[in-house]
Amino acid sequence: xxxxxxxxxxxxxxxxxxxxxxxxxxxxxxxxxxxxxxxxxxxxxxxxxxxxxxxxxxxxxxxxxxxxxxxxxxxxxxxxxxxxxxxxxxxxxxxxxxxxxxxxxxxxxxxxxxxxxxxxxxxxxxxxxxxxxxxxxxxxxxxxxxxxxxxxxxxxxxxxxxxxxxxxxxxxxxxxxxxxxxxxxxxxxxxxxxxxxxxxxxxxxxxxxxxxxxxxxxxxxxxxxxxxxxxxxxxxxxxxxxxxxxxxxxxxxxxxxxxxxxxxxxxxxxxxxxxxxxxxxxxxxxxxxxxxxxx
Amino acid sequence: xxxxxxxxxxxxxxxxxxxxxxxxxxxxxxxxxxxxxxxxxxxxxxxxxxxxxxxxxxxxxxxxxxxxxxxxxxxxxxxxxxxxxxxxxxxxxxxxxxxxxxxxxxxxxxxxxxxxxxxxxxxxxxxxxxxxxxxxxxxxxxxxxxxxxxxxxxxxxxxxxxxxxxxxxxxxxxxxxxxxxxxxxxxxxxxxxxxxxxxxxxxxxxxxxxxxxxxxxxxxxxxxxxxxxxxxxxxxxxxxxxxxxxxxxxxxxxxxxxxxxxxxxxxxxxxxxxxxxxxxxxxxxxxxxxxxxxxxxxxxxxxxxxxxxxxxxxxxxxxxxxxxxxxx
Numbered sequence: 217x218x219x220x221x222x223x224x225x226x227x228x229x230x231x232x233x234x235x236x237x238x239x240x241x242x243x244x245x246x247x248x249x250x251x252x253x254x255x256x257x258x259x260x261x262x263x264x265x266x267x268x269x270x271x272x273x274x275x276x277x278x279x280x281x282x283x284x285x286x287x288x289x290x291x292x293x294x295x296x297x298x299x300x301x302x303x304x305x306x307x308x309x310x311x312x313x314x315x316x317x318x319x320x321x322x323x324x325x326x327x328x329x330x331x332x333x334x335x336x337x338x339x340x341x342x343x344x345x346x347x348x349x350x351x352x353x354x355x356x357x358x359x360x361x362x363x364x365x366x367x368x369x370x371x372x373x374x375x376x377x378x379x380x381x382x383x384x385x386x387x388x389x390x391x392x393x394x395x396x397x398x399x400x401x402x403x404x405x406x407x408x409x410x411x412x413x414x415x416x417x418x419x420x421x422x423x424x425x426x427x428x429x430x431x432x433x434x435x436x437x438x439x440x441x442x443x444x445x446x447x448x449x450x451x452x453x454x455x456x457x458x459x460x461x462x463x464x465x466x467x468x469x470x471x472x473x474x475x476x477x478x479x480x481x482x483x484x485x486x487x488x489x490x491x492x493x494x495x496x497x498x499x500x501x502x503x504x505x506x507x508x509x510x511x
Numbered sequence: 512x513x514x515x516x517x518x519x520x521x522x523x524x525x526x527x528x529x530x531x532x533x534x535x536x537x538x539x540x541x542x543x544x545x546x547x548x549x550x551x552x553x554x555x556x557x558x559x560x561x562x563x564x565x566x567x568x569x570x571x572x573x574x575x576x577x578x579x580x581x582x583x584x585x586x587x588x589x590x591x592x593x594x595x596x597x598x599x600x601x602x603x604x605x606x607x608x609x610x611x612x613x614x615x616x617x618x619x620x621x622x623x624x625x626x627x628x629x630x631x632x633x634x635x636x637x638x639x640x641x642x643x644x645x646x647x648x649x650x651x652x653x654x655x656x657x658x659x660x661x662x663x664x665x666x667x668x669x670x671x672x673x674x675x676x677x678x679x680x681x682x683x684x685x686x687x688x689x690x691x692x693x694x695x696x697x698x699x700x701x702x703x704x705x706x707x708x709x710x711x712x713x714x715x716x717x718x719x720x721x722x723x724x725x726x727x728x729x730x731x732x733x734x735x736x737x738x739x740x741x742x743x744x745x746x747x748x749x750x751x752x753x754x755x756x757x758x759x760x761x762x763x764x765x766x767x768x769x770x771x772x773x774x775x776x777x778x779x780x781x782x783x784x785x786x787x788x789x790x791x792x793x794x795x796x797x798x799x800x801x802x803x804x805x806x807x808x809x810x811x812x813x814x815x816x817x818x819x820x821x822x823x824x825x826x827x828x829x830x831x832x833x834x835x836x837x838x839x
Contacts, residue, residue, distance in 0.1 A: 220531070232567070235649055237700050238581075240564045240565040240650075241565050241566075241657075242565040243562065243564070243565060243566065243567050243648075243652040244651065244652040244653075245565075249660070250609075261566075262562075262564075262565040262566040262567065263565060263567075264564035264565070265566055277656060280652075281652065281653055281654050281655040282653060282654050282655065282660075282704050282705065282706075283655050283656070284655070284656055284659050284660040284663055285659075286663065289615070289616070289619065289620050289622075299624060301620065302618075303670070305660075305663035305664070305666075307660065307704050314635070317708050321590050338753040347631075348826065350625050350627075350674060351628065351631055351674045351675075352629055352674070352675065353629040353630050353675065353676070353677050354675075355675040358629070358671075358674050358675050360670070360671055360674060361567065361671070363515070384704050385664075385700065385703065385704055387663065387664065387667035387700075388667060388670055388693075389602070389663055389666045389667055390603075390616065390624075390666065390670075391626070391627050391670060391674075392521055392616075392620070392622045392624075392625070393622075393627075394622070397632070398622070398623060399544070401631060401632070401633060401635070401737070402721070402723050402724055403556065404631075405632050405720070405724045406724050406727050409727035409728055409730065409731050410727060410730070411722065412731045412734070413727070413730045413731045413733070413734035414734070415734075416731065416734035416735050416737065416738045417734050417737055417741075417752070418736060419738055420734075420737055420738030420739070420740070420741035420742060421741060423738070423741065423742045423745070424741040424742055424744060424745035426745075427742065427745035427746055427747065427748070427749055428745045428748055431749035431752050431753060432743075432752070434749075434752075434753055435755075435756035436756075437754060438753070438756040438757055438760045439603065439756055439759060439760055439763070441760065442759070442760030442761070442763040442764055443763060445763075445764055445767065446764055446766065446767030447762045447767070448767075449764070449767035449771045450767050450770050450771060450774075452771055453770055453772070453773070453774040454769030454774060456771075456774070456775045456778070457774040457775050457777070457778030458778075460775070460778040460779055460782050461778055461782060462782075463782065463787060464782040464785050467786070467789060468789055471789055471792060471800075472785065474800070474803075474804075475785055475788065475803070477802060478804070478807040479599055481807060481811055482807060482811060482814075485811050485814060485815050486814060486815070486817070487814060487816045488815075488816060489814075489816065489817070490815075490816070490817040490818075490819070491811075491812075491813045491815050491817065491818045491819065492819045492821065493818065493819065493821070493823075494820075494821050495820060495822050497819065498804070499804075499805065499808045499812075500820055503820065503822075504741070504822070506793060
């Protein structure tokens, strides 16, 4: 009976000892072992390991995954004195766990340090570029990738040696202008659009006027052409009628004139006409006497 | 020692033995439960990653019921690889929506959120990225905050793309190009940083000029429509005027033709009549002619309103002065 307790007790002690003198390294971590703060060794492959029990040796886990963070927005001057506000993202991971553990201890401090470094790099690198290197409609002039690579390289030179950190990627996450510059850009956009709208409307008016003028010209051409043809037709008619008249005319000139005159009198005299006639005239000569003789 | 004390000791011993045997059962049950705790299941849209003492021994445990050694030896993490995740990138959109990154940025700096185009114009962009986990190992053990990483890199690729593109292109036919570029470049960045993520679809939800200048951009669109309208109106003016002119022209021609016909026919008629009268006059002499004259005069005199007939003396002088006055 008592043995059971003894075995149980021994088992607990052994298990406790095993727990205290082993540690596991996850796939996502590095481990730095320290003895009272002094690093003894680092483990970078995952698995189960032995260590000195308990407080004699401490296992410090260091996250080996790639971290990402966003830097504080920073206002800088470009090489052509244009101010710009930039925000970057930084991906970094621990390369040398021991160095990292000794210099920075944890990810929060690393983030702060890296943020400051990247921002100071931004300031110095961007001084060599102009706004045209950041935005440009000619794709070859845009040097954002070059800028990012430069910052990455420059930061890495310092972090690898000093902190055991490898910066994997640095990229611009946001480009903004200070309020004054942004207002100027807004105003320019506005005036550009106003100009464009005006241009379209002017084009419309011009095009419409052209079409209308052309239509008017065609109309007058059509009418003039018709007038011409009409005059020719009338002329032909007149010509033919004259020919017919002149044929008759040649038969008896005097009688033709008499007949024509008779018709014309009928036509030209109307209700409103006033005739002053003498009794000498052939028509009224019988008003004098039956013989029609003059008085 | 009294027998009474012996009796008490006996009962204590009995109950003790009883308790121990109960404890033994409990212990056995606990051990069995402990061993059974290693049973786990992976559902159909997941894949399991099995670690033994931290070391990955299988990163592709297929769906189904499996057994692993219980804690603290084995550890299983399930990764939903067949689920498509969506992330809304609204970093460059207006700050009006609460809890958007644009709002945070605006609160931090007081600046608007936008993206700058190649010709130095500002636009608001919003896009949705669909992605899934293709490499559970990398996703679990190589990247912290994969979502933050994806968002940062997506913003970066959009900046890269728009910084080369004029605003007019980005607002119209460039949309697909932006989405395509973002997909390819973003995937490359994700691969470079061993994120284990794969972009399946990039959809450009909205791209528009900032609110402050929006109305001027819409006015340009309106101006284009106005232009078309003016041209259309002019064309309808033309379409109305030309047929009308053609109609007028044909009317003029018809009239002229009619005139020609009329003049000729009239001449022919008159000449015919003239010839007949002439023949008559030649046959009958002056009497016929005088008849024509008198008949004509009769017609005229009937028609004319005012007639003054004067007698003259033999010398041929008019006896009185006549004042001709016509009342209006």
